[in-house]
Amino acid sequence: MNFTQDLTTPWSFWTKVLFRFIFLYATTYIFLMFGSRLFEGLFVWIGENILHTEGKLEYFMTGSGDTTMAYISLVFQIFLMVLGSIIWTAIDRKRVSYNTLFYWLTVLLRMFLIFFMFTYGFVKIYKTQFAGPSLMRLLQPVGDLSPMGLAWTYMAQSEGFNIFVGAMEVIGGLLLIPRRTVTLGAFITMGVMFHVAMMNLFYDIPVKLFSINLFVLAAILFFKDIKRFTNVFIKNKDAMAVNYYTPVVDKVYHKVIFWFKLVCTLGLVAIMCFQGYSRERNFGDKREKPEFYGIWEVTHFVKNSDTLPPLITLNDRWRYLVIDQKNYANVKMINDSINYYSFKLDSNLTKVSIRKRNDTTVTNNFTIQKKDSLLTLSGILDSDTLLIKCKSRDLSKIRLINRGFHWVNEYPYNR
Numbered sequence: 001m002n003f004t005q006d007l008t009t010p011w012s013f014w015t016k017v018l019f020r021f022i023f024l025y026a027t028t029y030i031f032l033m034f035g036s037r038l039f040e041g042l043f044v045w046i047g048e049n050i051l052h053t054e055g056k057l058e059y060f061m062t063g064s065g066d067t068t069m070a071y072i073s074l075v076f077q078i079f080l081m082v083l084g085s086i087i088w089t090a091i092d093r094k095r096v097s098y099n100t101l102f103y104w105l106t107v108l109l110r111m112f113l114i115f116f117m118f119t120y121g122f123v124k125i126y127k128t129q130f131a132g133p134s135l136m137r138l139l140q141p142v143g144d145l146s147p148m149g150l151a152w153t154y155m156a157q158s159e160g161f162n163i164f165v166g167a168m169e170v171i172g173g174l175l176l177i178p179r180r181t182v183t184l185g186a187f188i189t190m191g192v193m194f195h196v197a198m199m200n201l202f203y204d205i206p207v208k209l210f211s212i213n214l215f216v217l218a219a220i221l222f223f224k225d226i227k228r229f230t231n232v233f234i235k236n237k238d239a240m241a242v243n244y245y246t247p248v249v250d251k252v253y254h255k256v257i258f259w260f261k262l263v264c265t266l267g268l269v270a271i272m273c274f275q276g277y278s279r280e281r282n283f284g285d286k287r288e289k290p291e292f293y294g295i296w297e298v299t300h301f302v303k304n305s306d307t308l309p310p311l312i313t314l315n316d317r318w319r320y321l322v323i324d325q326k327n328y329a330n331v332k333m334i335n336d337s338i339n340y341y342s343f344k345l346d347s348n349l350t351k352v353s354i355r356k357r358n359d360t361t362v363t364n365n366f367t368i369q370k371k372d373s374l375l376t377l378s379g380i381l382d383s384d385t386l387l388i389k390c391k392s393r394d395l396s397k398i399r400l401i402n403r404g405f406h407w408v409n410e411y412p413y414n415r
Contacts, residue, residue, distance in 0.1 A: 011097040019098050020088045022220055023105055024081045029213055030112055036073045043072045051075070064206035074209065100247045106224070109217050110176045113189060116214060117173030118272055124166030126276030130155040131284040135295050135324040138398055139332055151203040157400060159285070168192050176221070177261055179244065183229065186221035193218060290326040291349055292368070296375050296390035304385050310334055321375075321390055329354070354381055 011019070036043070037059055044057045047068065055068025123129040133156045137149075145153065155162065169192050175185025193215040200208045222229075231237040248254070280286050298318045301308045308317040312335055320332040329343035344353045344362060351364035354377075366379030366386075373392040380386070396402055399415060406413075 009097045009099065016095065016098065017085065017089055019102060021081060021085045023098075023101065024084045024088075025077075026105060026109060026217060026220065028077045028080050028084075029217075030108070032073050032077055036069070039073075039076065040069075043069055043076065046076065047072050065210045066206040066208050070209055099245045103245055103247055106182070106221060109221055110182065113186075113214065113218055113221075114173045114176050115268075117169045117176070117189060117192075118268060121166040121169030121173065122272040122276045124162040125170070126166075126273075126280040126284065127159055127162045128276060128279045128284045130162055131280075132156040133400065135322045135395075136330050136332070136338070138400065139295065139320060139322065144336075147203040148205045151199060151205060165192070172218075174265070177265055182221055183225040186218045187229075189218040190215055190222055288326075290323060291345055292323050292370060292375060294323060294395065295393040296321040296323070297393050298388055298390050300387070300389035302387040318388060320393075321377075321388070328357075352377075352379075354379070 032039075040059060047053045047055065047057045051072065053068055053072075055071075057068060057072075059069055060067075120129070130152060133153050137153055137156075140149075142150070155165075168188065172185050172189035172192055175181040175188060177185075193211055197208065197211040197215050199205060200211050225242075228239040228242070231239045281288075297320055298310075301310075301317050303316065308314055310317065310319065314334055315337075317334040318331050319334045319336075322330045322332065323343060324330070327342060327344050329341045331339045331341065333339065340357045342353065342355050342357055342359070345368070346352070346364055350367060350369070352366045352368045353362050353364050354366050355361055365381065366377050369376045375390040375392065377386070377388040377390070403413065
């Protein structure tokens with residue numbers, strides 16, 4: 001099969017069959033990615049009557065790309081690919097080649113990959129995808145982490161590694177823009193997405209289907225130049241220049257396309273830089289820290305006039321008060337369970353409303369006082385009168401976020 005980016009005619013029978021299958025795979029995947037909700041009723045019927053699944057047969061926002069509906073969409077896509085390839089081959093078997101359709105398919109794939117390489121690249125460069133590690137994460141024992149939580153903490157710990165990975169994704173996307181560097185861009189994108197896919201698979205991160213598909217789409221762009229690649233890097237042979245197929249030969253058209261690419265690229269980069277810069281300073285690591293930010297260890301806990309000792313048999317005794325995000329606080333109980341609260345201070349920073357996250361009532365039910373490294377809270381929560389005294393934990397002594405970088409290490413610092 002001679003499946004290349006050169007102008008070739010005629011195509012062999014199996015090359016045409018392969019192209020039809022690849023074309024249907026790419027186009028149905030992209031269409032269903034954005035339009036699968038149009039088939040929600042059909043997918044529910046397939047899940048109930050054909051697959052007999054017990055999964056959740058509805059669309060809902062959780063951040064997971066590996067839902068039951070996503071796998072039903074995959075089954076439906078495979079059905080369309082196989083059936084469509086058979087019908088297409090039967091009714092269009094006399095076609096000599098698909099040079100023009102192949103050209104526009106590569107344009108579509110490049111645009112799709114460029115957008116997502118930029119998207120995922122810039123959220124790492126500006127460290128908004130892997131912000132943290134959060135203060136609550138720093139209190140969590142390693143053994144209690146999920147595989148995904150461990151991977152997220154690993155990525156969140158290093159800003160430099162985020163910038164490196166994000167830059168590789170952006171470079172891959174940039175190289176997909178000029179036609180002459182598409183093969184190199186696809187090669188880099190394949191490498192980056194293969195790493196992402198393996199991380200998703202082996203750390204149970206629920207974006208497995210999406211990352212694998214991005215890798216496959218990049219591979220389609222790369223393998224159209226596989227012959228020249230193997231000649232240079234494996235067989236030690238000469239690689240002839242590509243006779244690019246161009247369906248439009250008008251010079252004015254190509255000048256317009258060049259400036260269109262340049263303006264769109266600069267515009268997209270500018271928008272993503274602005275969004276990344278803003279989000280990093282509003283929600284990410286560079287955000288303004290809230291008042292009373294920190295990990296507060298509870299040293300004295302009085303409930304309804306009874307002083308509760310720090311015994312793990314108690315279910316209602318606080319161990320840590322963690323203030324990490326503005327208007328929110330988490331409480332780690334002495335038995336390691338976690339309660340989530342809204343934490344809204346008044347303008348004088350002397351009173352605070354502490355309520356469960358789902359309680360929309362805003363009343364200053366606690367007084368709050370800070371003196372040096374000590375914090376005192378007094379008020380009523382869930383009909384209980386509480387007096388809580390806390391001591392600030394020194395964040396500079398937490399090894400994970402303070403170890404830093406060392407060129408010289410006489411011994412491995414593996415703790």
